[in-house]
Amino acid sequence: MGGELIGLVAVVLTCGLPVAALYTYYRVRKLRMEERLAALARGAEIPMEPELSQFARSRRAGILLVSGGLGLMIMFAAIARIVNEPDTLVASAIGILPLAVGIGYFLDAALIHRDIKAS
Numbered sequence: 001m002g003g004e005l006i007g008l009v010a011v012v013l014t015c016g017l018p019v020a021a022l023y024t025y026y027r028v029r030k031l032r033m034e035e036r037l038a039a040l041a042r043g044a045e046i047p048m049e050p051e052l053s054q055f056a057r058s059r060r061a062g063i064l065l066v067s068g069g070l071g072l073m074i075m076f077a078a079i080a081r082i083v084n085e086p087d088t089l090v091a092s093a094i095g096i097l098p099l100a101v102g103i104g105y106f107l108d109a110a111l112i113h114r115d116i117k118a119s
Helices: 002-042 054-083 086-118
Strands: none
Touching: 054 086
16 A cells, blocks of 8 residues: 555656646736736836846856756765765766756857857
8 A cells, every 4th residue: 555655646746746836837927917917007117127138048047057067966976975885976977967058058158248249
């Protein structure tokens, strides 16, 4: 009975969490839109949030991915050190993928910045 219940919980959480996240995202956007429409109906002026430039988006993604990749690598290295199993250090290779993608985003941001300066 215990194994079946664990399997059921795993499936429900695996499918349920993304659905809950999507619903929450939808509700927040809907509430923001309704709030803006109500403010416009009252005649209030709503400042528009400036759209981030492509350079800023690439830089933000680069920062998040590089820090996430380094965090994964440090976490698995610390686990290997605490457990005293050097073979566990192999798991830190998982951090290489987000690290490499983040470096690619930094390169993209640098190229965009260079193109903006040139024009």
